[in-house]
Amino acid sequence: MTDHATPPQPASDPLPPSGTPAPPVPSAPPMPAYGAETAIGAVEFTQPALTPEAVAEERAHRARRRKAAVRWGCAALVFALAGTGTALAVTAPERTDIPGLATAGDGRYTFPPPALPPLPSGKAAPDGKGKSLHYADLRYLLLPAPKEAGGSVTAPTFPAPAATPTAPASPSASASASASEPATPATPAATATPAATAVAGWVPCDAILAEQQDPAKLRELLLQNACRAATVREWTASDGTRTQIRLLRFGSVSESWDTYTSLRSKGRPKAAADTKSTDHHDWADVPGVELTALESTATAAKGNPTARVAYLSAADILAVVTMTNPGGIPSAPFRQVVTLQSDLLA
Known part of the structure; x- marks a missing residue:
């Protein structure tokens, strides 16, 4: 038998010598400052910093919008009150008392409310068929x-x-x-x-x-x-x-x-x-x-x-x-x- 030499075993990775510090863990990148460029995926957004003039213009724009809203609200309120007043003015009085809406006179007269005289005791009113007598005065x-x-x-x-x-x-x-x-x-x-x-x-x-x-x-x-x-x-x-x-x-x-x-x-x-x-x-x-x-x-x-x-x-x-x-x-x-x-x- 021929003797074969046993191949040498690979040496294991030597442990770091004691006292050697571990490699540092990378920390999260710092947040960019306001106005700095930021990369998100492949799109970059740039938010410019507002200047004092821009801030003043924004405040003026908001003030103008508030004033416009107040003006339109007041106008709507005035129109609503005017419409309500007109409706009351038209519906409250008699139609014949309103100029332009009064019916033209056709010659009819103004009579008092109709009233029937009382009947003598024990007498009945007409039957409405033209067959009974009238007993009233x-x-x-x-x-x-x-x-x-x-x-x-x-x-x-x-x-x-x-x-x-x-x-x-x-x-x-x-x-x-x-x-x-x-x-x-x-x-x-x-x-x-x-x-x-x-x-x-x-x-x-x-x-x-x-x-x-x-x-x-x-x-x-x-x-x-x-x-x-x-x-x-x-x-x-x-x-x-x-x-x-x-x-x-x-x-x-x-x-x-x-x-x-x-x-x-x-x-x-x-x-x-x-x-x-x-x-x-x-x-x-x-x-x-x-x-x-x-x-x-x-x-x-x-x-x-x-x-x-x-x-x-x-x-x-x-x-x-x-x-x-x-x-x-x-x-x-x-x-x-x-x-x-x-x-x-x-």
């Missing part, structure tokens, strides 16, 4: 005079009701029957002007004959149907329109209806010698009241007729509304008067 069922004719704008008050009077069937005897009616005080609306006081009372049933072109036919009709009582009110408004409202009471619904149908078809009032029917289908219907409206063929300015007449039938009461004005009568006041009088009779 006939004079208090008249429409009061409007403000434009010197009337009051306060609601009328009524005295205690009295028994419903009756009169002989003959119209010639109706004058004495009217004189025998109970002397009930007139309403405040009726006593507002001397003219209203003079006509707001009992009148003969045949007083209406003087207003007709052919009174003989109507006289015969009143004799046949026995008119029991009558009253009238009239006024002249500031626009020159003369209004007359006449109420006639009969003993039954059939008697009143017969007089109404004959008068509306054959009656010829002197105030409107030539009349024609006028359309009132767009009017609000008043339950229990039948209406026939006529107007004169003679017209004035703007094509308005110089006379308008309305016949109303409400159970046992016949009403005749006559309005005349040489300058013409618009539809609005005529419709207003007729509707309000119908409401009192319904």
Whole structure:
């Protein structure tokens, strides 16, 4: 066997001799000073140092922005207050009191609030169907005079009701029957002007004959149907329109209806010698009241007729509304008067 020499083992790294210091551990790089260049990855950012002039400019810019914000805030507040004040100024008063928003006048009048007179004890109000009698004082069922004719704008008050009077069937005897009616005080609306006081009372049933072109036919009709009582009110408004409202009471619904149908078809009032029917289908219907409206063929300015007449039938009461004005009568006041009088009779 051949002996082989064993290779020598590599010598291990000698330990450092005792007393040799360890290599120092590198510390974190110091933070760059303000304004120094800093490298982050591959992008370098440089933040320049602010000079005193730049700091002053920045403060001035912020002050200007604050002042602008205050100015715009004050302006918004002023506009908000102005808008609120304008809204209150427009909504608080009546629309008709605001210039530019008031509705142009159409001739309608100013009446007091409607009020119905009390009924005698044990008597019922009309049923609203035109089939029951009226037991209230006939004079208090008249429409009061409007403000434009010197009337009051306060609601009328009524005295205690009295028994419903009756009169002989003959119209010639109706004058004495009217004189025998109970002397009930007139309403405040009726006593507002001397003219209203003079006509707001009992009148003969045949007083209406003087207003007709052919009174003989109507006289015969009143004799046949026995008119029991009558009253009238009239006024002249500031626009020159003369209004007359006449109420006639009969003993039954059939008697009143017969007089109404004959008068509306054959009656010829002197105030409107030539009349024609006028359309009132767009009017609000008043339950229990039948209406026939006529107007004169003679017209004035703007094509308005110089006379308008309305016949109303409400159970046992016949009403005749006559309005005349040489300058013409618009539809609005005529419709207003007729509707309000119908409401009192319904």
